[in-house]
Structure formats: structure tokens, C-alpha cells
Amino acid sequence: MADRSIHVLGLRCRKPLFLFFGFVALLFAFSWFYFFGFAAGRAPIVGRSVLPSSKILSVVESTGGAEMELAGHQDRQHERCDPERARLKVFMYDLPAEFHFGLLGWTPKGDGVWPDIKEEKIPDYPGGLNLQHSIEYWLTLDLLSSRFGDRRGPCIAVRVMDSREADVVFVPFFSSLSYNRHSKVTPPMKESTNKMLQNKLVQFLVSQEEWKRSGGRDHVVMAHHPKQHA
Structure with missing residues (x-):
């Protein structure tokens, strides 16, 4: 039977691939030391001064983003909503309160449809998983607060009272809350409160x-639920 071993540098080896990768590793290590000038009697091709300091990098990573965020926040604090x-x-x-804050237990006063968000406590949105649909x-x-004269910070969107001046029309129906809390049919009712509100909204x-x-x-109706149909 033929001997399949080979002779390399006077050694008998049955794994030529091992010697090949070992040779490549030695060549890589030698070139690395040579490149950075660690070989005896040679100046480095690329000086260490050219490379960024690890300390500088760590400082930039830890403080750079925070400083930019803080500066932007301070600028916005002094800016008023125009x-x-x-x-x-x-x-x-x-819309009547039954479509929005009425679903949170709020009762309007007189002919008003909105709570006075500057003077009275606003009903909290339900916690837990409900918050992701709020x-x-x-x-x-x-x-509602976009027209307050003392509102601080930039306002990206503002409410206008003349629809002809508007870019879009927003329908303030708390549809996710209606779906999550009022989708069950309660006897003797023949349809759920959620379905009833949706039908009334379409008619309106x-x-x-x-x-x-x-x-x-140009109408915007939010329906933030994967199974919701508005």
C-alpha cells in the first residue's frame, strides 16, 4: 500500500493542511510585527500616533452623544410654540365625549366636549399592555394644548379652527380603547358598544x-391594534 504521508522540512506528517495553516499563521504574525515596527532595527510603517487613542475613543463614546442631546434639549426648552x-x-x-375621554369615565360640563386640561385632572389612560395602544x-x-400661549418647546403640529386652513383632519376617536374595553356584547344589547360607536362615527x-x-x-383615524377594524 502506498505511503500517503509527505515530507516537509524533514518531518513526516499525515496532515498537510495542518502544516499549511501553521505556515500562514506564522507569516501573518511576522507581517503584523513588521507593519507596526516591532521587528528589530526597523521603523514602523504606520506610527502609533496616527491611530486614535483608546482613552479618547472611550470619552467620545460616553460623553459625546450625551452632550449633544443635552444641548439640543436646552435649546428646545427656551423655544416657545409658534x-x-x-x-x-x-x-x-x-366629537362628543363618548368617542374619547368619556371612554375613560370623564363627564363633560354643560355643552363642552373637552376637559379643561389646564385646570382639571385629565383621566389617566389604562396602564399595562393598554399603553402601547394609547x-x-x-x-x-x-x-388641545397646541394653542396655549405659555406652551414651551417647538410645536410640530397645531390645531386650527378653520378646516380650510388645515393640511389634515384628525378624528379624535379613542378606537383602540373602545376595541379593547367595549368589544363584548352585553345582553340585552344586540351589538357591542365598540360597534355602536364605530357606526355612529361613520354616520357623523x-x-x-x-x-x-x-x-x-385627508382624514386621519387612528386604529392602533393588529385585529382592529375601524
Whole structure:
């Protein structure tokens, strides 16, 4: 039977691949030391002064982002909301309370449909997993406060009272809360409160001049739930 071993540098080895990779590793190590000038009697090709200091890098990583964020935050604190400079003008329907804060137990006073968010306590949104579906709640509060003269910070979107000046029309229906809390049919009712509110909302919208003018193309209805149908 033929001897399959090979002779390399006077050694018998049955694993030629091992010797090959060993030779490559030695060559790589030699070139590394030579490149940085560690070989005796040679100046480094690339000086260490060219490379960034590890200490500098660690300081930049730990403080650079924080300083930029702090500076931006301080600038925004001194800036006031200027409705004329807002990027988006939003017309928001004055829907009855049953479509929004009424779902959180709030009762309107007189003919009002909105809570006085400067004077009275705003109903809290339910906690836990419900918070991930609370976008309608926060957008409504943001628009209600967008016209406050003492509001600090830039305002990206402001509420306008004339729909002809608006870029979009926002429908303040807390649809996620309605779906999550009121989808079950309670006897003797034949349909759920959620379904009833959706039907009433559709009837309201199609009767509005804003809807007729655009066919609803500029209307925004939030429905933040994977199984929700608005």
C-alpha cells in the first residue's frame, strides 16, 4: 500500500493542511510585527500616533452623544410654540365625549366636549399592555394644548379652527380603547358598544362638509391594534 504521508522540512506528517495553516499563521504574525515596527532595527510603517487613542475613543463614546442631546434639549426648552411656524396644521372634530375621554369615565360640563386640561385632572389612560395602544390619547392632548400661549418647546403640529386652513383632519376617536374595553356584547344589547360607536362615527363623518370636500382622503383615524377594524 502506498505511503500517503509527505515530507516537509524533514518531518513526516499525515496532515498537510495542518502544516499549511501553521505556515500562514506564522507569516501573518511576522507581517503584523513588521507593519507596526516591532521587528528589530526597523521603523514602523504606520506610527502609533496616527491611530486614535483608546482613552479618547472611550470619552467620545460616553460623553459625546450625551452632550449633544443635552444641548439640543436646552435649546428646545427656551423655544416657545409658534403656531405660525408649525409644520402641520390640523383640524380636529369636536366629537362628543363618548368617542374619547368619556371612554375613560370623564363627564363633560354643560355643552363642552373637552376637559379643561389646564385646570382639571385629565383621566389617566389604562396602564399595562393598554399603553402601547394609547397613541390617539396623546395626539388629542397634544393638539388641545397646541394653542396655549405659555406652551414651551417647538410645536410640530397645531390645531386650527378653520378646516380650510388645515393640511389634515384628525378624528379624535379613542378606537383602540373602545376595541379593547367595549368589544363584548352585553345582553340585552344586540351589538357591542365598540360597534355602536364605530357606526355612529361613520354616520357623523359622511355628513360633515370636510368629508364631502375631500371624500375623506385627508382624514386621519387612528386604529392602533393588529385585529382592529375601524
